[in-house]
Every structure is written in structure tokens, then in C-alpha cells.
Amino acid sequence: MRRRSLLIAVPAGMVTLAACGDDKDDSSKASDSASPSTPQESAAPSPKIVDGPLPAITAGTKFDEKPTVAKGSGDPSKDLAVKTVIAGNGTTVVENDYIQANYLGQIWSTAKVFDNSYDRKTPLLIQLSQGRIIDGWRYALTGKKTGSRVQMAVPPTWGYGEQGEPQAGIKGTDTLVFVVDIQKTFNTKSSAKGTEVAQDNTDLPKVGTNTDGKAPSLEIPKSDPPKKLVANYVIEGDGDEVTAENTVLVQYKGLQWDTGKEFDSTYANKQLVSFPLQKVVKGWSQGLTGKKVGSRVLIVIPPDLGYGDNPPQGSGIAKGATLVFSVDILAKM
Template structure:
């Protein structure tokens, strides 16, 4: 589909394959819809719980001429707000014959979607329906497929999303909040050997929900901003303690623009000074996500030494 698959389908590529049903006539008086929502009039959903594929019925084939989004059932959770991070399950249906193509329930890991301005611009209909709906709602979505000229057209698709949770995005903790976590023994401990190569020991607790920037040694160089390119030495670990990358092992610092890295690096390193040595503890949503197409999954920890600000060409 021309929009939402840009946000949802990449995650699906890595997946393994009790309440009463709502009636469209009843729910349309309360539920939200956008676009050519009449396309989805026949869609009915019987909820089977947050971990089980719901029963979905609709009059196939659907005639899909434009983007259509409709809240088919109303959840009993909190109202979803702009800017929040959603967890959801989804089912892909063949809109021509009603068969199930793929779903995320079997993998046992909800997918993620952030209600950002980027989503609002890319898919205003989906954004409009999600914001103001409630956690637990089932949202039906369809849009015309974009098929390259000369390619065989795949079947039209209907997506049904079930929102599992909605949370405010993580924030960068203050130095006082970081000190409290350290005092409580909830942060990793970094140790440097004689050559300055770091190792790490993780505490026996879940990773903090927010971004942690612990300054181990403050640099004396110039301050860096999100617009800068820097050179840095670093090592990265998953929260389970597995090292996945290290410039120390390669023997030289890496250069990168702070605007082109994961949000945890951009927000965590901006405002620091050249020469600083820091521990970053980054929640999953500010790293590569829980089921990334590339990069390690889940919350991460990095030891970073800012070597220099690279002069602009």
C-alpha cells in the first residue's frame, strides 16, 4: 500500500507466520473514520484478546479506490494522544477473497509505531483515526496498491490493527535523575583496561525506560550540536550484555553526523564537549526497536569517547 506499509511492512518481513463482535452500524456513531471509510462498512471484528488473532469478516472483494481507515471496535483503555508510541498487533488479509496473508500475533511481539509528525504527513488518515481512539481498539485500513509498470499486481490488502498500548515517548533524564539510578545500582558499570578499552557489567534489573547520559569524564573541547559531524571511539552492548560493535577493536575512531544516527546518540551526545567520555543507556524506541530490520534489538548501552568535531567541508 502506498503509505502505511512504509511504516508497518518492514517489521512484518521478520515475523513467523472473548467479546462479542461489533456491528458497523452501531459503532459508526462513536468510532472514528477517515478517507473513503465507506469501503470498510462491511468489516466486523470479534475480539479474541490481545495475544490472539481476532475473527474478521467482510464482504469480499473490497472495492478499493482510495485510502480508507475506520475504528471497527472501541477499546476500553486510555485515549491515544499525539506523540505517543504505540504497540500493536496486525493482520494482513487478501481483500479480494478474505484469506489471511500474515499476522504478528504468532510471533508474540507487538509491533511499534510512533504518532509523530512524520506519520501525520505520510499518512494523515491513519494518524487521524489513531489519535483519539482508545487502547484496545481494532483499526481497519486499506489503500490502493502502487504497482510498478510491467509488474504483476498482487492482491489488494486489508489491514486490521489492534492497539495494545500507548505510552509517552522516552525523555532524556536529568543529571540528578541519572545520579539517583546510579545510587540505586540500576545502571551498568564501565571499566577501562590499561589501554583504555572498555568492558561493562550490567545490573540485574530491566533497562531504564528513558535515555540515560552518564558523564564519566567531561571533555575540555568545544561543544557539539546535532548539526555536527564527530569522530568517536565507542563500544555497544545489548542489555543482555552481548557486545555487538566496537571501534576500539577496529583500531580507529568512527566518523558520523549526529543527525544521521539513532535518536539516543543524537540526543545523548548533543551538548557534550569534545574529549568527554560517557555511558549512554538507550531505550529500544530510541535505538533500533524491538524487531529491527538491521542492528541489535531492544535497549542498548554504549561507552563513547568524543575524539573530535570534524570540520565542515
């Protein structure tokens, strides 16, 4: 069974991420499970948030432990029911943040589990913004703190609407029950965290090591660019290693070697980017594979692993350009 891929669309302006000639979108493929990432285009009003009713969590009651949830008793609220089951003391989640979370979703009336991340052993990485996630999650999780377990009952208005999600067995009248363990939150002030690594090679660009969420400096030497891919730690994090199959959440800036001109930056665009490594230029996928989450990486991409003679139209990238990036790996999925 193939689960719906998440967040593979590249935001406008992020021209350097998409691989040449690859405009396929896995989100159009059929899925036999539902996830809260499925956007519902609606003009639903902001919900009234109430305390309940909510079904009992009967097992798996610890944070980040797969829960077992009872069937709903009686009729669910027509409002959005939200309860903080475990109160964390971490960073407060703000709307439009990306969150990393484990979750389980089931139908109120039957207790049928239609999706959960615990069995996949891969937390969800998703942005809490309109059109990226169902409204129930957006409203219920904003203002909560990392380390919290949140339970919610989401009526159709703030879930999948009147159309439901037939492939997952969700009807347009179903209220959905979620348990969400919020592990981390990320925003445009997020940076790499770890141990600085010496940058001794004077023939390679030097990257700033500030971790205040501001764009690091990126100084290109007055020498010929390397012919082979360079992917070096600037700050080495202590997270899991990235694999070629992962989706990553990053902060980055990109320059052309020969001119030093910046052509793309999440800092300048004021938005993080999440993408699958299978959907980007080879220099990115090869350069980030094997690197640890939490790291800042210098990537120098020769033309044959970048765009060669076919740079994206309007990108400002010259034909045959060697590209230089500073990349902060914030999270992976």
C-alpha cells in the first residue's frame, strides 16, 4: 500500500529545488489511507473550541506511545473538541509553523483507525497552514507546546468536508478523533544546532556559523570551482542520518560561484521548504544523503549535477554554472 506523499510541491520562487525535467507530483497518486495533510478547500468559519466530549484513551497513555482510543459515546460535538492530555513545556506552536508529530486517527462512531504514524515509525512533518492541513489540526494545535499530547474530535466542517475521504472509509458525516504527540516545531527562525567543524580548505567557500535563524554569510574564494561535488559539514548535528528516500525540511541560501550572486534563499523568501530528495537535482540529493539532522552543510554543485545548460527559466542561473549552497537540515520524514 502506498501512502499519500506529503508536501512535495515546491513553493513559487524556490526554483533551485526541482529536478530538471521532473514535474511529476506523487500527491496525485491514489492512496488507501488518509492523513491530516489532505487539504480541504473551504471557506469554513473559525470553529468554537470546546473541551469535549472525547473518547477515553485506554492504552498507550505515555507521550509518543501508540494510543488505543475507545469508540465515541453518544453524539459528538458539532464544535471542535480539544483536550491537552499531556502538557509539554517546550516551544509554543504558531500557525504556519512546521511541526513534527506522531498521531493516530480514527472514526468517532466505529473506532476504526484509518491512519497512524506510530506503526510506520516515521513522524509526520507538516505545515500548520491553510490548504496544507485539515482545519481541525490547524486550530487545535496552534498555541500548544512541544512535548504535548493533544486529543481532538474534528467534525466534517473542519475535516474532510461533505465529500469525506472514501478511500480511507471516511464518510462526509464522520467526526474524526485524533491523538497527536507534538515532538518539535520549526519556523523561519530555526537554525542548525550542533558542533562547529573546521573549514580549513581555502579553495572552498566559507560559511558563517551563526545559529540565530538569520542567513549565514557565504564567502566564495577567488579560485576555480571544484569539478566534483562538495558536501561538507559546517555545523554537525546529532540527529539521524538522512537517506535518499527521505523528505527534508531545510533553511538554505544559494549563490553562483563565478559571480557570488544570490539567486535563491529561504531567508529572503521568509518561508521554510520541505521536499523529497528524490525530487531535486542530483547535487542536492547526493550532498544531503548521509548527513545528520540538525546540521549545516556546504554544498558545491558542479554543472553536471545541477542544471548544466538548462537552468530554470527566470532563475537567474547561468548556463554551466557551479552552484554554492548553505543548507540547514532541520528535520526529516
